[in-house]
Structures are given as C-alpha cells and as structure tokens.
Amino acid sequence: MFDQSLLAGLALGFQVAVDPTNILFCFLGCLIGTLIGVLPGLGPTATIAILLPMTSALSPVAGLITLAGIYYGAQYGGSTTSILLRLPGEASSVVTVLDGHAMTRRGRGGAALAIAAWGSFFAGTVGTLFIALFAPLLAVLVLKFGAAEYFVLMALGLVASVVLAQGSVLRALAMIAIGLLFGLVGTDANSGQYRFTFGSYELLNGLPFVPLVVGLFGIADILIALEQARDAEASQAGKIGSLWPTREETKRAAPAVARGTLIGLFLGLLPGGGALMSSFVAYSVEKRVSDKEGTFGKGDPAGVAAPESANNAGAQTSFLPLLTLGLPSNAVMALMTGAMLIHGIVPGPRIMTNQPNLFWGLIASMWIGNLMLLVINLPLVGIWVQMLKIRYSVLYPIILVVSLVGIYSVDYSTFDVFLTAAFGLLGYGMNKWKCEPAPLVLAFVLGPMMEQYFRRAMLVARGDLAIFVERPISLTLLLITAALLAGIAAPHVRSFRRKAFAE
Amino acid sequence: MTTADRTWRPLGISCLALAAAAAWIASDYAVGTVTAMGPGFIPLVVAAFLFLMGVLILVARGNDVAAEDADEGEDPATEPPALAPFGAIRPIGAILASIVAFGLAIKPLGLALTTFLVVLIGVYANRSARLVPALLLALGLSAGACLLFVTLLSLQIGLFPRFE
Numbered sequence: 001m002f003d004q005s006l007l008a009g010l011a012l013g014f015q016v017a018v019d020p021t022n023i024l025f026c027f028l029g030c031l032i033g034t035l036i037g038v039l040p041g042l043g044p045t046a047t048i049a050i051l052l053p054m055t056s057a058l059s060p061v062a063g064l065i066t067l068a069g070i071y072y073g074a075q076y077g078g079s080t081t082s083i084l085l086r087l088p089g090e091a092s093s094v095v096t097v098l099d100g101h102a103m104t105r106r107g108r109g110g111a112a113l114a115i116a117a118w119g120s121f122f123a124g125t126v127g128t129l130f131i132a133l134f135a136p137l138l139a140v141l142v143l144k145f146g147a148a149e150y151f152v153l154m155a156l157g158l159v160a161s162v163v164l165a166q167g168s169v170l171r172a173l174a175m176i177a178i179g180l181l182f183g184l185v186g187t188d189a190n191s192g193q194y195r196f197t198f199g200s201y202e203l204l205n206g207l208p209f210v211p212l213v214v215g216l217f218g219i220a221d222i223l224i225a226l227e228q229a230r231d232a233e234a235s236q237a238g239k240i241g242s243l244w245p246t247r248e249e250t251k252r253a254a255p256a257v258a259r260g261t262l263i264g265l266f267l268g269l270l271p272g273g274g275a276l277m278s279s280f281v282a283y284s285v286e287k288r289v290s291d292k293e294g295t296f297g298k299g300d301p302a303g304v305a306a307p308e309s310a311n312n313a314g315a316q317t318s319f320l321p322l323l324t325l326g327l328p329s330n331a332v333m334a335l336m337t338g339a340m341l342i343h344g345i346v347p348g349p350r351i352m353t354n355q356p357n358l359f360w361g362l363i364a365s366m367w368i369g370n371l372m373l374l375v376i377n378l379p380l381v382g383i384w385v386q387m388l389k390i391r392y393s394v395l396y397p398i399i400l401v402v403s404l405v406g407i408y409s410v411d412y413s414t415f416d417v418f419l420t421a422a423f424g425l426l427g428y429g430m431n432k433w434k435c436e437p438a439p440l441v442l443a444f445v446l447g448p449m450m451e452q453y454f455r456r457a458m459l460v461a462r463g464d465l466a467i468f469v470e471r472p473i474s475l476t477l478l479l480i481t482a483a484l485l486a487g488i489a490a491p492h493v494r495s496f497r498r499k500a501f502a503e
Numbered sequence: 504m505t506t507a508d509r510t511w512r513p514l515g516i517s518c519l520a521l522a523a524a525a526a527w528i529a530s531d532y533a534v535g536t537v538t539a540m541g542p543g544f545i546p547l548v549v550a551a552f553l554f555l556m557g558v559l560i561l562v563a564r565g566n567d568v569a570a571e572d573a574d575e576g577e578d579p580a581t582e583p584p585a586l587a588p589f590g591a592i593r594p595i596g597a598i599l600a601s602i603v604a605f606g607l608a609i610k611p612l613g614l615a616l617t618t619f620l621v622v623l624i625g626v627y628a629n630r631s632a633r634l635v636p637a638l639l640l641a642l643g644l645s646a647g648a649c650l651l652f653v654t655l656l657s658l659q660i661g662l663f664p665r666f667e
Contacts, residue, residue: 170563177552177556223591401621412659414609424602
C-alpha cells in the first residue's frame with residue numbers, strides 16, 4: 001500500500017512537473033542557476049534572495065520549482081569553472097579545483113566535465129528518490145508532534161546550524177539573537193500589542209522578509225566586492241578535449257560517485273549542512289579511501305566525481321527537512337520558507353496532504369531539472385566559459401536594478417526600498433565584524449513560529465517547563481541539542497569543522 | 504594564541520547596546536505569567552540572551568575567531584584592518600545613494616528615468632568609473648528594465664513621469 005502511494009505521488013508529481021509552464025520555469029531556474037554558478041562572486045543565496053520577489057507573481061509550484069532549479073543548477077555551473085579555469089564559481093566546488101583542473105592541464109578537461117555532470121545527475125536521481133521515499137515516512141512521524149516538540153525541533157535546527165556552520169560559534173549565537181529580535185517586530189498575534197514598531201505603520205505586519213534578505217545577501221555582497229575592487233579578470237580557459245571519459249577513468253570515477261552520493265545524502269539532511277559541507281567531506285573521505293598511489297591532486301577522476309556527486313546529492317536532500325518538518329536547514333532553505341510564506345503556504349508536514357501538487361511536483365521537477373542540466377552543461381560548455389568575460393563593473397549595476405525593482409514590486413512600497421539600504425549596510429557591517437548572515441535569517445524565519453509554539457506549550461503545561469522533558473520525542477530532540485552544544489567545546493568536533501572547511 | 508581579530512570590542516558593545524535598548528522598549532509591554540505569557544515575555548528573554556552573547560564576546564576578546572583562523576592556517580599578518588575607513592566610503596555612499604534615489608524617484612518619475620538615475624549613481628561606486636560608458640550602461644539598463652519588467656512581466660509600475 002505504501003509503495004502504491006509513493007508511485008501515485010510520483011505519477012502526480014511528473015504530471016505537474018511536465019506542465020509546459022512548469023517545465024519552462026524549471027528550465028529557466030536551471031539556466032539562471034548554471035549562469036550564476038559560473039560567475040564567481042554571485043552565489044545561489046544572493047540570487048535566490050534577489051529573484052524571490054519575481055516569483056511571487058508565479059503560481060506557488062512554478063515559483064518554488066524555479067528557485068529550487070537555481071540552487072541545484074548552481075552546483076553544476078560552479079564545477080565548470082573549477083575544472084576549466086581553476087576558478088571555483090561556487091564555494092561548494094572549491095575542492096573540485098584540485099583534481100578537476102589537474103585533469104584539464106593533462107588535456108582531459110572534457111572528461112572531467114563529463115564525470116562531474118554524470119556524477120551529479122546520478123546523485124540528483126538518487127537524491128530525488130530518497131526524498132520521495134522518506135518524506136512520507138517522516139511526515140507521518142511529525143504528525144504526532146505537539147507544540148512542545150515543534151519548539152524543541154526548531155531550537156535544535158538553530159543550534160545545529162550554528163555548530164555545523166563556518167566561523168565563530170559565539171558570533172553565530174549573537175546573530176541568532178538579533179534574528180529573533182527582528183522576528184519580534186510587528187503586532188503580537190496573541191495580544192494585539194505592537195512591538196518594536198517605533199510608531200511606524202509599515203512595520204505593523206513585521207519586518208518584511210524580502211528587503212531583509214536582499215539587503216543582507218545581495219546589497220552587502222556588492223558593497224564588499226566593490227571595496228575589494230574585485231573584478232574577475234578574463235582568464236584563459238584550458239582546452240576542453242573529448243567529452244568522453246576513457247574506460248579507466250570511468251572505472252575510477254564510478255565507485256567515487258556512489259560514495260560521494262551517499263555522503264551527500266546524509267550531510268544534506270543536517271541543519272547547516274547542504275551542498276557545501278557535503279563536497280568537502282566527500283573529498284576528504286574519498287582521498288582516504290581510494291588515494292592508494294598518491295594520485296589525488298594530480299588529476300584523479302575520483303577527486304572530481306566524489307565532491308561533485310556529493311554537493312548535488314546534498315543540495316537535493318536539504319529540501320527534505322523543509323518539506324516534512326518545516327525546518328529550513330540552511331540559508332537557501334530559509335529563503336525557500338520565505339517563498340512559501342509569501343504564497344501563504346506554511347512549510348511542514350501538512351504540505352504533503354494539503355498541497356500534494358506542490359510537494360510531488362517540486363520533487364519530480366528536481367529530477368527533470370537534473371536531466372536538463374546535463375543537456376545545458378555538457379554541449380553548451382563553451383558558452384558558459386564565455387560568460388566569464390562579463391566584467392563585475394557591468395554585472396553589479398544589473399544586480400542592483402533587478403534587486404530594487406524586485407523589492408518594490410512585492411508591495412509597491414518605497415519603505416521596503418529604504419529598508420533594503422539599511423539592511424545592506426547592516427550586512428556590510430556584519431561581514432566586517434566576521435558575523436555570518438545565515439543564522440540571522442534562519443532565526444528571523446523560525447523565531448515567530450518558535451514564540452507561538454513556546455507560548456502554546458506553556459499554556460498546555462500550565463507554565464511547567466517539565467513538559468519539554470516529559471514527552472519522549474521532545475526529550476530526544478532536547479538531548480540531541482544538548483549534545484551538539486556540548487560538542488562545540490569538544491576537540492574532535494573542532495577538528496571536524498576544521499577539516500570540513502580547510503582550504 | 505594570537506588576537507589578530509580586533510572586531511570583538513565594537514561587536515560586543517553593539518550587542519550589549521542593542522540588547523539594552525530592546526529590553527528598555529520591551530519593558531513597556533505586559534510580561535504576564537509563564538502560563539499566560541504577555542507580549543513582553545519573549546522579547547525580554549531574547550534581549551537577555553543577546554546581552555549574554557555580548558558579554559561572552561567581550562570576555563573571549565576575539566579568541567573565538569582567532570582560534571578558527573589559526574586552525575585554518577591563515578596568516579594573521581594578512582588580516583585587513585577592522586574598518587578601512589576610506590576604501591569603503593565611496594562604494595557604500597554611492598550604492599546606498601542609488602537605492603535611496605530609487606525609493607524617492609520611482610513613484611513620481613516612473614521606471615525609465617529612475618533606472619537611468621540608479622545606474623548612473625551606482626556606477627560611481629566603482630573607482631574606475633567613466634562618464635561615457637556609465638551613460639551608455641544606464642541607458643541600456645533603463646531600456647532593458649522597462650522591457651523586462653513592464654512589457655514582459657507586466658508589473659504595475661509607471662514607465663514615465665506623471666504630470667498632475
């Protein structure tokens with residue numbers, strides 16, 4: 001019976017996903033994703049933030065399909081420049097540079113591209129199946145959740161994203177506090193009291209999401225790039241060569257693809273994980289497992305296959321906690337939450353029953369998107385390399401205009417535009433003070449929900465905090481949270497973080 | 504352990520100040536009891552948490568970041584100064600000015616002129632900006648924005664100034 005519902009779900013999903021409009025937007029998303037993946041200095045987080053308002057005019061399904069396409073499309077595009085130019089277009093493709101560019105120097109660049117693309121496609125397919133299989137199971141479990149469980153789950157999400165993400169833990173916690181504070185702005189749902197509105201009429205509904213993320217990611221990025229006078233020089237692309245890997249190369253890459261996919265599947269699920277950490281861990285594991293003759297770093301196909309499969313698998317499975325638990329596990333997923341909320345959809349277990357079109361359509365579109373990416377990337381690789389000739393001095397005014405019109409078009413409010421300037425400045429300051437914006441945005445999205453669940457849990461328990469330890473699921477989640485917090489100080493977690501981000 | 508990071512002091516103090524301000528504002532809201540929380544309860548808890556983080560950042564004296572940097576083998580000597588006052592003023596000023604210009608101009612002037620202005624101001628965030636390429640880019644992007652947003656995406660934005 002379970003298998004039947006899975007098949008029915010997938011059938012429904014493909015029906016939705018092959019709808020001409022959805023196919024078109026899936027293609028557009030993948031195209032934009034590849035483009036920004038190729039362009040260094042423009043990442044998926046900033047792009048999704050900037051394009052978020054544009055998708056509010058689309059149907060929810062088409063909007064989310066587009067945004068998802070940008071995210072996993074960027075993983076493909078990032079590998080292209082890593083391999084051909086020794087220039088990682090995305091952070092998640094940094095380790096691909098080592099062996100990918102070494103293969104290019106030996107005239108095997110085409111083979112490296114093909115391995116990366118086929119590996120990513122395989123990983124994407126497995127990732128899609130994985131989500132389709134496990135999402136219904138998780139969603140059933142989550143339906144048992146009460147207010148206490150939801151609260152602890154979200155707290156766990158916040159803490160885990162801090163522990164597993166990059167940079168100082170203290171500062172990330174401080175950013176969470178500021179994000180929670182921002183989330184409080186507006187009218188209190190229970191009492192109708194205006195909080196932190198400073199007498200402003202525009203703030204009664206809370207701080208708007210789009211100006212916050214565009215400011216923190218888009219505008220702040222521009223400011224930092226201009227200060228460093230970053231202007232990507234047109235570099236010489238290596239020769240691409242044949243797109244067909246030799247038999248030895250395939251034999252070397254295939255097991256690495258399988259291992260990378262497996263690692264990506266699980267690391268993608270973790271809060272704070274996703275594509276970036278998956279690729280780093282997969283490379284270091286692959287090096288330990290299969291670097292027998294010391295060929296790593298000298299153009300070993302396994303060194304391309306493992307991280308590229310892993311980052312794509314991780315990009316796929318990071319959707320699972322969002323779709324089933326309503327828990328965004330990284331900044332991109334927080335933006336997806338924002339996109340759903342703009343359409344009036346509350347992410348969580350009820351998506352699957354109330355919005356089966358959206359749920360299965362999104363999953364099916366990911367597989368179709370991965371297929372499209374194979375076509376977009378391999379034959380057209382020459383075009384993408386040409387894109388690198390766009391100078392930053394032309395690129396950033398375009399980003400600026402698209403962002404501003406996008407923000408304005410959400411509510412036709414100039415107040416939102418001015419807010420964006422303020423948040424851009426804040427994002428710049430945070431960068432200078434070595435604070436990451438991602439925990440702030442995550443807390444901003446989760447904060448209001450957490451407050452509601454906490455107050456409801458306290459109401460049910462008559463103010464007895466013991467409710468959080470008396471219920472088994474809540475207690476388990478609480479113990480995991482405590483273990484993670486304790487782990488911050490433990491030396492092996494420190495060294496894991498160091499290894500994962502060493503480059 | 505090196506303390507190459509000098510941002511801890513302004514950051515920690517900012518956290519304390521923000522937390523204190525938030526708590527002060529929230530003190531006007533009813534706190535309620537734990538069972539039936541008022542609108543002021545959670546703001547006070549969050550402010551206290553932020554205050555604690557501010558204290559910890561000041562206590563750590565930047566070692567939280569320095570430890571990470573040392574782990575990653577970064578050379579502390581290459582650490583840029585905490586705030587480079589002059590290199591940043593131009594981009595910040597020009598970009599923020601162009602955003603504010605958009606907000607002020609979009610309603611009275613319409614999309615075409617506004618985009619032109621925004622790009623023209625924004626381009627000067629770049630130190631090597633020149634007038635003629637800037638004008639051409641502004642013209643091109645203005646036309647592109649009108650075509651993309653109004654003609655293709657049919658957003659409800661006026662194209663040209665309204666004389667009323």
